[in-house]
Amino acid sequence: MAFSSMTFLFAFLPAAVVCYFLLPAKWRTARNGCLLLFSLAFYAWGGVRLLPLLALSVGISYVGGRLAAPGRPRARAAMAAAVALHVVLLGYFKYTGFFLENLAALGLSVSVPKILLPAGISFYTFQGIAYVVDVYRGTVPAERSAARLALFMVFFPQLLQGPILRYQDMAADLTARRETAADATAGAIRFCFGLAKKVLLADALGQIADGAFAAGGRLTVGLAWLGALAYTLQLYFDFSGYTDMALGLGRVFGFRLPENFDYPYVSRSATEFWRRWHRTLSFWFRDYVYIPLGGNRCSRRRQVFNLLVVWMLTGLWHGSAWNFVLWGLYYAALLMGEKFLWGKRLERLPGAVRHVYAMVLVTVGWVLFRSADLGQVGQMVSAMFGAAPGGAWSGEAAYYVRQYAWELVLAIPAALPVKDWLAARLEARRAAGSRAAVTLTWGVGLLAFALLGWSVVRILSTGVQSFLYFQF
Amino acid sequence: MERNFQRAFLAVVLAVLLAVPAGVALWSHRETSAYYENRALAERPALTWAGLWDGTFGSELESWYSDHAPGRTTLLKWDTAVQMEVLRRPVVNGIVLDAGDVLVPFLEYQEYTPVAYSSTVGPIAEEFAKLDAHVEANGGSFYFVGFPEQRVYFQDAFPGYLNSHEDEAAAADAIFREALEAEGVAFLDMREVYDGLGHPADFYSAVDHHYNYYGAYAAYRAILDALTADGWDVPVLTEEDLTFQELPNPYIGSRNRKLYNLWPNEDRAIIAAQAAPVPFTRYDNGTRTDKPLFVLPAAEDLPTTYDLYMGGDFGETILDTGRPELPDVLVFGDSFTNALETLLYASFDEMHALDLRHYTEKTLKDYITDYQPDIVLCVMNDTFYYTPTGNGDVWPGP
Secondary structure, three states: OOOOOHHHHHHHHHHHHHHHHHOOOOOHHHHHHHHHHHHHHHHHOOOHHHHHHHHHHHHHHHHHHHHHOOOOOOHHHHHHHHHHHHHHHHHHHHHHHHHHHHHHHOOOOOOOOOOOOOOOHHHHHHHHHHHHHHHHHOOOOOOOOHHHHHHHHHOHHHHOOOOOOOHHHHHHHHHHOOOOHHHHHHHHHHHHHHHHHHHHHHHHHHHHHHHHHOOHHHOOHHHHHHHHHHHHHHHHHHHHHHHHHHHHHHHHOOOOOOOOOOOHHHOOOHHHHHHHOOHHHHHHHHHHHHHHHOOOOOOHHHHHHHHHHHHHHHHHHHOOOHHHHHHHHHHHHHHHHHHHHOHHHHHHOOHHHHHHHHHHHHHHHHHHHHOOOHHHHHHHHHHHOOOOOOOOOOHHHHHHHHHOHHHHHHHHHHHOOHHHHHHHHHHHHHHOOOHHHHHHHHHHHHHHHHHHHHHHHHHHHHOOOOOHHHHO | OHHHHHHHHHHHHHHHHHHHHHHHHHHOOOOOEEOOOOEEOOOOOOOOHHHHHHOHHHHHHHHHHHHOOOOHHHHHHHHHHHHHHHOOOOEEOOEEOOOOOOOEEOOOOOOOOHHHHHHHHHHHHHHHHHHHHHHHHOOOEEEEEEEOOHHHHOHHHOOOOOOOOHHHHHHHHHHHHHHHHHOOOEEEEHHHHHHHOOOOHHHEOOOOOOEOHHHHHHHHHHHHHHHHHOOOOOOOOOHHHEEEEEOOOOEOOHHHHHOOOOOOOOOOOEEEEEOOOOOOEEEEOOEEEOOOOEOOOOOOOOOEOHHHEOOOOOOEEEEEOOOOOOOOEEEEEOOHHHHHHHHHHHHOOEEEEEOOOOOOOOOHHHHHHHHOOOEEEEEEEHHHOOOOOHHHOOOOOO
């Protein structure tokens, strides 16, 4: 079920909120049970057939955690077994087809089965692995309650697209959170803004990206850049919009989920970009792959190897296709270059130049990410840098600029920390006793409400557009 | 004050979230179709285990729930107005607003090549050749009457940055015509006729995908000229026999309907009164009816549509003028026939009109065998030339 669907907004969500808040606050277990049931229903909406795999993943995590706790005999083996089972499940559903397709491409006689990728499997598998490893390391105690662990893994606001939680992010809130009107209001407002980012900006910008990436022989330099930039913005608003909705919903129910984005498009290097983009995934790979491999505390050759492994896995985590592998290796090369080769010189350049440097690299990176195959990667990148079959500019590019002028104009400030700056100014004035500032807080609520209404109208008009990260 | 705001905000949001399902529960049964979108609304899906298991129930319920949201049509109309008047988008709901005095559809930039058309036209032309031979074997003559659709007629109105598919349409039309003529089918190309008359702008509607009555009359005269040239002696409604009049009613065309009729225009439907009306007896789908040639709204302020001509599309319509000395005509084709029928019938003893999208009683071949018409006309606009279904399905089977 997508957050931007009518059934979620006007059936599931009010039902979940009403049922949850009708239960007395002191009945914490009942409230958790209510959230668990609604989370399972949320997941099952895409097909009840998906539930057994989710239950199996929760079961592996629960049993693995119990057996891998420090002091238990063969804890290491239990941890390794649980991690291996998670990896096998993820590997089977996500990579079997890719693996067999490549064998077939090499001339081997293999049939490629059609395996449906269960929604959210990449996210809940990583949460399960993180939990078992953290229990083994003694970072968190093994959870005795299977229901609480299940809620951690299937909590519907973040089940399908993250943020990827570690148990310590949620453990305290599972037993001792406090829901307040202030949190619920802030959460609801954030949800509305997130919905608007997705429906009003990302979906419109996606039209440009879809057109440009499908242009083929009509590609011009302008259209290629326009499509690449539109996709750069679409992906940010789509994914960060979902995260805003997830964090907002979490806050309504009293949970403080970790931030996933920190205005990545203000970055001045590829390294900084990855500190700001999909942070919970970066932290996951850092804590559960990079550091166990030796991290930075090893020879340069080993560091290079570690980075290559981490970034190839990051690419493959996003999708089972060679362009994702290429995308991962692209970032491995950039990060290694900034770490070992040109990082210091880069820091001496003016901020604007570094920003342009980072944005060009990030935009090219998203072209690798968005392309259907390596052929399209070559087509788009060569068009961006002058070798376009259609020349420099076309009516098609002009149409997209005219048709989506509002979105293109609004997307720039919306991707920058303008909102945070305004909020800080407002808060400072309110703290100083300005009545106008107090009134403006109503304005934020009214704006959120208006954005909710407008988003719903657009959903009615254009239908539900899937979130881009659902495919991962 | 802040606490008051929080409580008020949460109360309003929750009220809205609860009001929508309440509205759907109360009113979802009231409407079954979306007039402006020209489609049926989704029906409530049956709750089945199979649907729950594979998730199709969820997606079907979403369609139904969205279609039956309270105030949906009003909200979509407001949204259209905002897109048109506030955001000033050049294309809204698939209609180009930047094409001067006419509304044309937005067309994708992707084009089919002449090679693609050439590779598909053969079997279509063969079917028409079989039909032509069958008509001749039953004592009649067959003519294909091709029209440019409104977007093709007004292709010069497309702004330069959009693709009017001008070259593609010209190539596709020429390939189609050549293929039919190569098979010996008589082809009356109205694009050529209209161009010969100076390509008048008032032959086509500004807000609808059809021509208007002036265009229909010019086509009627061209068809009768062709029949006369082939030796048929039929009476002709001349301009002196007709009084053209513009109806005062607002005209909702298929293009403007997609814009919730919000595009300001002065386009009006046109009809013509015969100085000495040719009387007829009419049958629709086998049932006698008193329906007139022009079905007009009850009041001048009520809107009208292209359906005013003959009352819209029917599987079979027969107009019998009781003049056995004249030949009989069978017309089949898309809705371009409707306006034409109001004129054609006056030149024949009987006019049978079929719309093969709706007529299912017999095949066209059997219909011709049974009816033995003197003249058979296929009336089709060029966007349907390569469509092998509906009125393009002229020879089912071998």
